[in-house]
Amino acid sequence: MVQLEAQVDSDVPSGSPVSGEKKGKGNKRSHADDTSKSLVANGTHKKGERRSSVSKPARDLRDQPEPSPKSKKRKGRPDAVAAAIEPALAPIEADEVSTRSPSPVIDFDGLSRPSVGTRERLEETDVQKKERLEKMKGAVRTLLECVGEDPDREGLLATPERYAKAMLFFTKGYQENVGDIVNNAIFQEGHNEMVIVKDIEIFSMCEHHLVPFIGKMHIGYIPSNAVIGISKLPRIAEMFSRRLQIQERLTREVANAIMEVLKPQGVHVVMESNHLCMVMRGVQKTSSSTITSCVLGCFESKEKTRNEFLSLIGVNRR
Numbered sequence: 236m237v238q239l240e241a242q243v244d245s246d247v248p249s250g251s252p253v254s255g256e257k258k259g260k261g262n263k264r265s266h267a268d269d270t271s272k273s274l275v276a277n278g279t280h281k282k283g284e285r286r287s288s289v290s291k292p293a294r295d296l297r298d299q300p301e302p303s304p305k306s307k308k309r310k311g312r313p314d315a316v317a318a319a320i321e322p323a324l325a326p327i328e329a330d331e332v333s334t335r336s337p338s339p340v341i342d343f344d345g346l347s348r349p350s351v352g353t354r355e356r357l358e359e360t361d362v363q364k365k366e367r368l369e370k371m372k373g374a375v376r377t378l379l380e381c382v383g384e385d386p387d388r389e390g391l392l393a394t395p396e397r398y399a400k401a402m403l404f405f406t407k408g409y410q411e412n413v414g415d416i417v418n419n420a421i422f423q424e425g426h427n428e429m430v431i432v433k434d435i436e437i438f439s440m441c442e443h444h445l446v447p448f449i450g451k452m453h454i455g456y457i458p459s460n461a462v463i464g465i466s467k468l469p470r471i472a473e474m475f476s477r478r479l480q481i482q483e484r485l486t487r488e489v490a491n492a493i494m495e496v497l498k499p500q501g502v503h504v505v506m507e508s509n510h511l512c513m514v515m516r517g518v519q520k521t522s523s524s525t526i527t528s529c530v531l532g533c534f535e536s537k538e539k540t541r542n543e544f545l546s547l548i549g550v551n552r553r
């Protein structure tokens with residue numbers, strides 16, 4: 236049993252805010268491709284799969300059903316789309332064991348859940364970077380005007396640029412990919428005991444309100460001989476959290492990514508956080524926290540394993 240506490244190391248290749256302008260509508264970089272990938276990764280077409288945490292709260296941890304083999308079958312997809320995504324799925328479907336994650340989050344280039352602008356942002360030139368920043372500055376200036384401010388008063392002069400750069404930093408995860416982060420740090424150790432990294436600090440942005448949600452993530456897995464460099468877990472969490480998110484999906488994406496790169500016996504990710512969109516507006520419940528959980532593999536099938544993890548991270552004491 237290994238138990239570690241970790242902070243998200245902020246020295247992830249933080250990608251000095253990179254920016255740039257979207258290249259018109261040209262985007263020859265295959266929309267078709269993007270579409271097929273996001274079908275898989277966004278979970279929009281996974282009717283039969285076990286949980287659509289985008290729309291539903293996490294269920295009670297103890298009443299997970301046994302995964303039914305037929306739920307893995309994807310139905311009702313147009314043939315063309317099915318054909319397009321089949322290659323990506325094939326290697327994973329091939330070893331249809333309990334270690335398979337329910338949906339591939341990591342596509343072939345590791346970018347994960349690509350949206351139209353992700354690749355453009357990653358591959359932009361310096362000129363495009365400048366254009367992107369200018370466009371964002373204009374938008375922030377508009378916002379300032381709209382709230383009744385004078386964007387030309389001294390205190391606000393540099394605000395559009397500062398905010399634009401801050402926003403690019405808050406979303407730097409779009410420019411990272413799991414492959415680079417893991418960078419072969421997977422070691423055949425013959426270790427098969429639970430590994431936990433807990434209290435990983437998370438700073439993410441709610442995609443509904445563009446305000447932060449802040450919290451802690453706890454990641455546990457049971458290796459199938461191979462272990463992953465322990466610092467990689469917070470970095471994977473960091474990558475997915477530095478995108479526009481909802482907590483449910485963030486939790487699931489981290490679990491699925493670990494499942495895919497490491498193929499352990501199981502993964503359990505729990506996240507607790509405070510959403511400023513709840514605290515500062517709306518219901519204004521300042522002390523409520525939201526807990527989400529994603530269990531895969533042996534954590535899903537074995538209550539004892541789940542409980543061991545929960546008591547080690549301290550969630551059970553509540």
Ligand SMILES: [Zn+2]
Nearest residue numbers: 441443444512
């Ligand atoms: Zn929100």
